[in-house]
Each structure stands twice: as structure tokens, then as C-alpha cells.
Amino acid sequence: MIKVSHLTKQYGSITALRDVSFAVKKGEVVGFLGPNGAGKTTAMNIITGYLSSTSGSVSIDGYDILEEPTEAKKRIGYLPEVPPLYPDMTVNEYLDFIYALKGAWQKKAAHFKEICELTRIEAVRGRLIKNLSKGYRQRVGIAQALVGNPPVLILDEPTVGLDPRQIVETRTLVKQLGEDHTVIFSSHLLGEVQAVCGRVIVLNNGRLVADSQSDSLGQRLGGHEITLKAAGSESDVKALLNTLKCVRRFEKNGAEDGEKIQTFLVQLDGSENAREEIFYAFAARKLPIVEMRTAEYSLEDIFLSLVGQNPNESEKEAASK
Amino acid sequence: MKAVYQRELNAYFKSPTGYVFCAIYLFFSAMYFSSVLSAGQSSEFPQIYYGMLSFILLMLPLLTMRLFSEERKYKTDQVLLTAPVNLTPLVMGKFLSALTVYVGCLLFTLIYAAVFRFFVSPSWPLVIGNIFGATLFGAAFIAVGMFISSMTESQFVAAMGSFSIATVFVILDVIPLRTSNAFIVKLINDISFVGRYTPFKNGILDFSSIVFFLSITATFIFLTVRVLEKRRWS
């Protein structure tokens, strides 16, 4: 549905994107993850045709964004980083304008009703946009992207600046939209991307550094790694882990209680009942599991492991150029 | 194009700019009208249009300053430029909205003509010729102002930019009154908006003036499209 090949973008001497390629299939929900200045917004602006790339190409459903922009843009709904709202219009007037601008063909009243219910803005439809709170503006921004019912949605940090309840609501909404749309969604938060997206793409300093679909480092972000604590000797636990089919790799990550309790980081193959299998195997060998949980990474951990440098340094480097 | 045109037209009358522009225009044209009325001669009537030209140059930045600067400030250009429409109709929609406000004010002067009729019948071809000329005159300067607005994010800078150009023209127009050098007078009358308007004042539809205004309009609309296109590559 979305094909991005060898995108490079230079702003003068700053390189915001370097040779980024990926493809998104119909119906996928993809999370763009990366620290400030990673190039997420730049990539999205290029995909939606707002900016042009220095080199490389983007096609949407087979239509090149530069060669057949109208056909390509018809298929995209875009929520930019700052929702593109006219403060002096009411929500209804604004949606009317977007409807006419995009040349949408859906029955207007029913279409708007559906969108407003989905984004929960029915209550404010008659109000001036400049009087709305940040959260509502964000939702009107999402509503705008949905007008005309485009199959592809590009959402740039839709949860930034919202209160915790609205963050949860927005995530639920994106998940819901993911059922019948192809979505690219950007965020700084790994947890959020994991909760909402089936696939994670990590950008850092303009490079695509991991893609949970294609490389193993990226798969670790996909939630298939657990921390396991079991009582027993190190050699016993290792021997047992080696025999398990669902375990792809493991490494020791410390011990407690004078070597009585072993801690291991275990990477699973993603099969559904992997944890049960581990549980019964350990129980059978009389190695009681005292703790088993999904390993949680902070974005910093990931960058350390992926690129071997602190994300802040890469931003500084970008800034100093 | 229609969507943008309607939105822009509404926006003029949601903010004070539309009203301020109309109010200033009507105030000055009413002053000219009262002086024409006291002269009471049919041949004086075009003075309402001709005398207003310099004011119009100085006032039009009010209409054009927001056209693109505001979009960039609110980042709403993102929704325009990612919508499935070409740039030219978007730019035309904006241009036509400003032109509509301006022509609306011009047509208001027909009321003066109607009032004038009670005293002396105005020469209608002259009135029509002047409104036609003033429309072309305004269209050209609106295109220039829109182009300047497309280059900056600040409405103030956009207004000052077109205001300065207007001032240069107004000053240029004074020069022919002060010099007798035929070459300079001709040169200035050829490049000056007001100079190019003079045939319309006398009810003459001068072909070269029409071409002059239309080509300026087209050129600056084209340049505006280019500026928007080029920004994507920056």
C-alpha cells in the first residue's frame, strides 16, 4: 500500500533522512518510533506530498506521490504534527471546507456523523475552533484526516499534549481505525507503539535503525523478550533453556540470594503458548519460577543497543552540523 | 478552487480586515463623490475612480497580506498542499476572493452614479470603462500582494512589503508632474499602474493597458504557484 524507497532529505547542510526504505502492506498499523529530531515528521511530510525528497521515491497504492500526486493524495488522510486548523471557523464549517477541498463523495450528513462519533467531537461541532481545548483540537485534526474516508492514515504524534485519559482514548481510536485502514503512527514512546501497532520502525538520526518485521533487533521491541527468575543453579537453568523449542536466545542477567535465584533475559520465538511451555518445563524439573515478565525497554536502552550511542548525542550532532 | 474561494471570502468578514478595507474605500470614495457632486459636471465623475487609485494601491495590502502568510502561521498550508488538488486552482481561489471584496467595493460606486443621475446624467460608458479599468488595476496589484504574502510567514512583513511597493509607485507618479523630460515621462507612464490606467479614465479601452494589467496579474499568480512549489524542495 505504501512503498518508500531510498528516501533522503537534506535541509541545506542538515541531512534529516538518509536512505530510508520500507514497505507497508494493506491493513498494517506501523509505529514510527524515534527521539526528537529523528526524522519522523520529515518522513511523514514526504510520504504525504507536503515536502519533496532530495532523492528516493514514495508510492501510495501504486501511484507515485510526485508523478501522480492527485491520485496518491486522494488515498491519504494526514494529521500533521500541528493540527492544521483555522481558528476562526467552527468545527462544522471546518469539516465542510475539508469535505469540499478533498472533493469527497460520501453523503455528507451521515459521513460527518460517523466521523464525529468516532472522534467524539459531536458536542463541539458548533463551536469556534479557537475556543477548543488542545485535546479537542487534536481530535478535530483526526476527524479532518478521516474526511473522504481515505484508506491510508498518517498520524504524526496524535497523543502528544493530551491528558492520560485522552491518551488512552486516542490510542483506542487509532487501534480501532487500524482495523480497516493502513496506518502509520509516530511516537516517542515505545510502550505506546507496542500497545497500538503491529509493527515498529525505529528511526534515529535520519536512519532506519530497526524494523520489527525484518530484523531480530527490532523483534526484541515487539514484546517477545521476557525476564525470567528461577530458583536453581545456573547450569541447570541453562541446560533446560537450551532444550526448549520456543526459546530463541537467552543470556544471564544476574543472580540473587547468593546464586540461588538466577535471572535470565530470554528471547521467545513469538509462539502463543511459549510462556506456558516454559512454566511446565521448569515445574517438571523442579526449578521453581519466581518471576516471569515481559522485558520492558526504555527508548534509551533500545538506542544504546541499536546504535551504541546516546540518542541525545545524535541529536546534538545533528544540531551542530 | 470553489472551496478555497468561499472559505477566504468568509474569512474576510470574520476578521476586521474585510470591513476595514470596505470602510476605508467607501469613506474616501464618498469624499470624492461629494466633491464631484458639488462640481456638478458629468465629466468629473471618473474622478471618483481615478482619484482613488493611489489609495487603492496603499490599501490593497490589507486584503492580500493574510492570503498565504496566515496559512503558514497556522500550518494550515499542510492541509491545502496535501489535499488532492493542484496548486494553481488553490492560488486562483485565494486571488479571486480578494478580487471579489475589492470589486464589491467598486460596484458600490454605482450607487453614487445612480444618485448623481438626479442632477446630471453621468456618461455610462465612462462609468463602465472606469470600473473595468479599476478592476484590472486592482487585480494586478492583488496578484503582486499575494505573491509577497506567499513568501513570508508574517502578515506584518507581507503588508509592509506590498505597502512599500505601493509607495514606490505613488512616488513615481509624482515625478512626471515635476519634469518636462519627455523620455522620463513616457517611461514612467508606461510602467506606472496609474499611468497605465489613464486611458480608462477617459473611457478608452486601451489594448496595451489591458495587456499590461493582465500580464502582470498572470505573471504574479504564476510566481506564487512557483514559490509554493519551490518551498517543498527547500
Ligand SMILES: Nc1ncnc2c1ncn2[C@@H]1O[C@H](COP(=O)(O)OP(=O)(O)OP(=O)(O)O)[C@@H](O)[C@H]1O
Ligand atoms: N524546515 C527545516 N529546516 C531545517 N532543518 C529542519 C527542518 N525541519 C526539520 N529539520 C531538521 O531535520 C531533522 C529531523 O526533524 P523532524 O522534525 O523530522 O524530526 P522528528 O523525528 O519529527 O522529531 P520530533 O520527535 O521532535 O517531532 C532535525 O534535525 C531538524 O532539526
Ligand SMILES: [Mg+2]
Ligand atoms: Mg516530529
